[in-house]
Amino acid sequence: MxxxxxALVFYQYLKNGEIESWNNINKYFVYEEEGEVIPLLFSxxxxxxxxxxxxxxxxxxxxxxxxxxxIDDCFKxxxxxxxxxxxxxxxxxxGHKEIGRKVYTLKQSLAKMELVCYNxxxxxxxxxxxxxxxxxxxxxxxxxxxxxxx
Numbered sequence: 001m002x003x004x005x006x007a008l009v010f011y012q013y014l015k016n017g018e019i020e021s022w023n024n025i026n027k028y029f030v031y032e033e034e035g036e037v038i039p040l041l042f043s044x045x046x047x048x049x050x051x052x053x054x055x056x057x058x059x060x061x062x063x064x065x066x067x068x069x070x071i072d073d074c075f076k077x078x079x080x081x082x083x084x085x086x087x088x089x090x091x092x093x094x095g096h097k098e099i100g101r102k103v104y105t106l107k108q109s110l111a112k113m114e115l116v117c118y119n120x121x122x123x124x125x126x127x128x129x130x131x132x133x134x135x136x137x138x139x140x141x142x143x144x145x146x147x148x149x150x
Contacts, residue, residue, distance in 0.1 A: 001042050005050025010057045013080075019054075022047045052088070052102035055081045059109035062116060071120050078113040085110050 009019040022044055029040040062077040088103050 001046040002050040002053055005042070005047055006053040006057065009051060009054045013054075013058070019051075048091070049098060049102055051084060052099075052106050055084055055106045055109050059113055062113050066116055066120075074113070074120060075117055078110070078117045081106070081110050081113055 005025075008025065012019045025047070026039070026041055029042070031038045031040065058077045058081050062074045065071070065073045065077070085106055088106060091099060091103070
């Protein structure tokens with residue numbers, strides 16, 4: 001279900017520049033059979049984990065856009081992942097190892113995207129378009145420190 005959510009919200013983001021809420025997406029999964037309404041609800045937990053997976057797709061899109069020289073989209077995608085990361089800062093992952101693992105991966109993706117955006121902002125004018133992909137070759141470290149939320 002998480003993979004489906006990831007694909008669905010990625011499609012929505014590419015098509016509309018935004019994603020729908022859990023409530024709106026659930027409306028697509030109501031079927032009628034012989035006059036009987038059958039709702040096929042998926043859990044909010046799966047929805048949240050699918051959103052976390054979606055950020056990996058945005059990171060890959062950011063890197064691909066860098067390779068083709070579409071640097072404006074890199075900043076937009078980074079902002080979107082940063083916004084999603086902010087939402088995850090308030091989650092409590094105690095007892096849910098899967099959330100902790102996905103949040104860690106989300107932070108890694110965000111760190112890669114922020115490194116790309118930082119290098120583009122600082123060194124962007126001096127890097128020829130055909131060499132933009134080398135921006136990723138800079139050494140990077142993921143800072144595991146808490147963002148200040150306890």
